[in-house]
Amino acid sequence: MSVQLNHTIVHSRNNREAAAFLADVLGLEVGTEWGPFVPVETANGVTLDFATVPADSLAVQHYAFLVSEEEFDASFARIRAGGIPYFADPHMKRPGEINHNDGGRGVYFLDPSGHGMEIITRPYGYQEPAAG
Template structure:
């Protein structure tokens, strides 16, 4: 069996609103927390984001989704339709620009509760040069 990430906890002030917004942007299902403590967003067949409420000011959380070009365009369109500001880098000002430096497209947007969301079409963490470095580490 390969190692797969099953779920993550996302701490927010309003779990229902946060889960509903993300699910609507990504075009994926979610469920209200009436049946349990967490409000889940079903990202795909193997990954669930479990939204949990906290009264504390959440620390920065960053989650990135790799998507196809078609999915990127659909999510981007929904983001624009909701008037959500975005940027091309994880830090810095809102520049309303799509980043293309990795050979694909990516954008970042911040949710009101402090979560930094990202979508990309090409993983900059898994570029060929980086993958070769990982293989060398595995062989050591």
């Protein structure tokens, strides 16, 4: 078996709120709470398990999600409809814009715990296949 990421724990101020926020933006389902975790599973089987932690132990992280063009349109529409501030860059110097890095589209936004979230339609370093 090749190595695959199975799950990661996402520390949050409120595990239910954070899981619901991400699931809503990405058009995913919130899974069944298991112990201290509220899971959100992505299409490739990776689960983000949201856990509530004290505010003083919350380290802000970055999570990037590769989505199709259609999924980007739907997620971006939900971001805009929800009044969620978004940016073209991770440093938040280009508010209200999307980027077109690597020939795709991308946008950054913050979740309720302050984590940097990103949706992109092309992986970093993507190059169009040569015409053949």
